[in-house]
Amino acid sequence: MTEKAAIGFIGVGLMGHGMAKNLVEKGHPLAVLAHRNRAPVEDLVARGAFEAGDIAELAARSEVIFLCLPGSPEVERAVGEILAAGAEGKTVVDCSTANPVSTRALAARMAEAGGALCDAPLSRTPAEAWEGTLDVMAGAPEDLFARLEPILSTFATKVVRVGDVGAGHTMKLVNNFLSLGYGALYAEALAIGARNGIDAATVEAVVGGGRMDCGFFQTFMRHVVHGDKNAHRFALRNAHKDMRYVVGLANESGIASHVSSAVKNSYATAEATGHGEDYLPEIAAIVARLNGIGR
CATH class of the missing domain: 3.40.50.720 (NAD(P)-binding Rossmann-like Domain)
Incomplete structure (x- = not known):
């Protein structure tokens, strides 16, 4: 070389x-x-x-x-x-x-x-x-x-x-499981908050700078709260695909996939409802609408 x-x-x-x-x-x-x-x-x-x-x-x-x-x-x-x-x-x-x-x-x-x-x-x-x-x-x-x-x-x-070969993709799936799990968690947490009078801006103000803050939270909220549609450019269809790989790897490894299957289903729902090409933070709006919030 x-x-x-x-x-x-x-x-x-x-x-x-x-x-x-x-x-x-x-x-x-x-x-x-x-x-x-x-x-x-x-x-x-x-x-x-x-x-x-x-x-x-x-x-x-x-x-x-x-x-x-x-x-x-x-x-x-x-x-x-x-x-x-x-x-x-x-x-x-x-x-x-x-x-x-x-x-x-x-x-x-x-x-x-x-x-x-x-x-x-x-x-x-x-x-x-x-x-x-x-x-x-x-x-x-x-x-x-x-x-x-x-x-x-x-x-x-x-x-x-x-x-060795394959370890990179294994680590990537573990990494994406963590990050996409955050996305699904944020979306549901925001819906619970919204139903009870706590808007996304308030959630950002409280979590930002604290122990639960991270780069993923910041770009997610720049999209959700501040309307920056390019803050987190990762398509929901790719999130669904990655989580299918995570669940498949868990199954092949004999690992119970309770949490990963639930996260996968969040993104499966997003894609099935016609939002596969939308960027990942739109999962928050999708979950809100499915719960009758923000129609």
């Missing part, structure tokens, strides 16, 4: 755009795949990236291929095309939130083909992706992690190896 490895990037959406921008600006030859949203692709091409017509062309130009996709089905399709194009000598870095069972199976297929796959999911938001200050939790053998860490550090200020 060269000092400025040739990078391929599949998935230049909300998170991927900023990550890819930092890679190309810090000197890595970058190939990106066409995306349904042309604006990020055109921006990256203007910064010096090459737009590949398909995954085979992208793989041919790349030593390291980053994936930042919605979930395991999309990752499996992309890796399948990389394998079909020839994976020898290639390293796939999956930054998606995916099922660790699938991740480990894909890593085995890549190894059989003479390549490698590791998981390096992300924490924080598109704003930090753009600024190059994401957190990365990587699942990789120590030698591969050592080679990849300088590349990951182009868009992250905190890069932690959490274990």
Whole structure:
């Protein structure tokens, strides 16, 4: 792997755009795949990236291929095309939130083909992706992690190896269970408060700065109380998907999933009622309406 490895990037959406921008600006030859949203692709091409017509062309130009996709089905399709194009000598870095069972199976297929796959999911938001200050939790053998860490550090200020392949996605699901659990909890707490004369602004004033305050609470409330619709850009459909993975992993591990199933059902309800594309803090308004509040 060269000092400025040739990078391929599949998935230049909300998170991927900023990550890819930092890679190309810090000197890595970058190939990106066409995306349904042309604006990020055109921006990256203007910064010096090459737009590949398909995954085979992208793989041919790349030593390291980053994936930042919605979930395991999309990752499996992309890796399948990389394998079909020839994976020898290639390293796939999956930054998606995916099922660790699938991740480990894909890593085995890549190894059989003479390549490698590791998981390096992300924490924080598109704003930090753009600024190059994401957190990365990587699942990789120590030698591969050592080679990849300088590349990951182009868009992250905190890069932690959490274990071997699959450990990154496991840690990401644990992390997202905690954060999405907060979201479901906040929504129900706000509904209880509203029914009894305590509005969201009052909740923010009391909790803010106290022991129960945190960055997630702050961005959630910037949306709910202050109307900043871009404060917490994470779609409810992705929250539902991530919680399905959490419950699935709990089931596969023989862990009783009382709380995770309840959190999953909150987001399943949000998506089932037509709000999958809304950002996560809208769960507060959805729960309120379902309880006859704020109609």
